Amino acid sequence: MIRHLAEHQEQQSVLRANPDKPPDAIEELFRLYGSAGSLRTCVKEMRLAGVTIKPGDKVMVLPSLAGRDSAEYPDPLEFRFDRAPRHVGFGSGPHMCIGMHLARREMRVAISTMLSMLPSFRLAPDTAVVSDLSGMLQPRSLPLVWDTPTADSLDLHAH
Secondary structure, three states, rough: OHHHHHHOOOHHHHHHHHHOOOOHHHHHHHHHOOOEEEEEOOOOOOOOOEEOOOOEEEEOOHHHHHHHHOOOOOOOOOOOOOOOOOOOOOOHHHOOOOOOOHHHHHHHHHHHHHHOOOOEEEEEOOOOOOOOEEOEEEEOOOOOOEOOHHHHOOOOOOO
């Protein structure tokens, strides 16, 4: 989510100017970038999309990929403030993540705090972000740089 905001400074600016927007924006970011997945072991041979999966094979299930389904979401790769998505990034039914409310709250606090305390940020120039997938989609590093604030843009009494 931080990477997305670093790569889309116009959206970062909208969130900075509208502190009430983060809850909807965070749901849209969870739809696009939900990171949790689960590893399953195949118990019965099956074919899926032309691929044979055999007993003992490991399969990574990423519920967040459903958030990129064009049948469910018009322009699924596009971040939209007005989407208010319903997504399965936290699972569904009996497989719903018990910690989803805490995760949402933590992300709202983290994003809101970061946007209120740090100047505009972006990826460091010539950065190639490499991510690993092992149950979680995680960047190995995320080098950020931020604009130097001017003296009159600092509100030293706000924090």
